[in-house]
Amino acid sequence: MADFTLVLGNKAYSSWSLRAWLVARQCAMPFEEIVIPLDRPETRTEIQRHSPAGKVPVVLAEGLTVWDTLAIAEYMNERFPAAGLWPADPVARAAARSIAAEMHAGFAALRRHLPMDLKRPPAPQHGAAPDDDLDADIKRIQEIWTGCRARFGQGGDYLFGDFGAADAFFAPVATRFATYDVALNEVAAAYRDAVMSWPAMRDWIAAAKTEPWVISNP
Ligand SMILES: N[C@@H](CCC(=O)N[C@@H](CS)C(=O)NCC(=O)O)C(=O)O
Structure with missing residues (x-):
């Protein structure tokens, strides 16, 4: 086993795994990946072989979980x-x-209504009922993005200039906005595009599209 191993959910759907994987890629060290398909009868047991918490992502390194x-x-x-x-x-x-x-603790409506799905062709959610909580989440995320870009983002295209952990945390949101064609203000749309074109992000999305597993989403 490599010095660093990342246990992940499947790349098309596991938004938390994407965050940890982008963080690991940012560290520019080699790491091994174990991908566990989500939403299957054996998922929980498979994850618990690596972590008693029963959730991915997990890092295995230095004899530590x-x-x-x-x-x-x-x-x-x-x-x-x-x-x-x-x-x-x-x-x-x-x-x-x-x-x-x-991001880690909130945005329940966004997670519920717009699940990350990198296999879904980009399109609005047809027939979706208006949802005040979802609208509030989208508004708050744009407020965060535009606020950080204005105050801290001068050195580059990301929230604090160069790509960092905060961008990794919001990367699954950028995919959701792209997948479900969510209307954004100009600054937020430019930031979404910058995240989607980050080289590590492109690698993850390309890998997600080749995975064999499919989970149905709205
Ligand atoms: N707070 C956790 C959340 C992790 C999480 O919910 N992971 C999901 C996949 S994206 C999972 O492991 N689901 C498997 C299951 O619940 O059986 C984190 O930040 O890592």
Whole structure:
């Protein structure tokens, strides 16, 4: 087994796995992947072979199991400080951690109504009933993105300039907005496109499209 192994859900659907994988790619070290298809009778048992918490992603390294995306991001940041996962400036870093935590803990309506599905051809959700909670989530995410781009994003195309952990946390949201053709303001749309064209993101999406497993989504 490699020094670092990432246990992931299938790439088309596992939004949490995408976050951890982008963080790992940012650290520019070789790692092995174990992909466990979600939503199957054996999924839970397969995941529990690697982590008692029964969720992916999981990092196996240094004789340790690290689970939960926030814990993985912090562990990788400590092990690979040169990767710049969090902004160097303490104020920007606090903002980056705040929005990553907000993403980690919230946006239930977005997760429920617009599940990540990298196999679905981009199109609006036909016949979807208006949903105030979903609209509020989309509004709040645009507020976060435009606020960070304006205050911290001058050095590049991402929330804090260069691509970092905060972008990894919002990357599945960018795919959802693209997949379900969600109308965005100009700054948010440009940021969504920047995330979708990040090289590691392209690699993940290409791999997702070749996976054999299919889960039906709305
Ligand atoms: N808070 C966890 C959430 C992880 C999570 O919900 N993972 C989903 C896949 S995206 C999972 O493992 N589902 C498998 C199951 O519930 O059986 C994290 O940040 O890693």
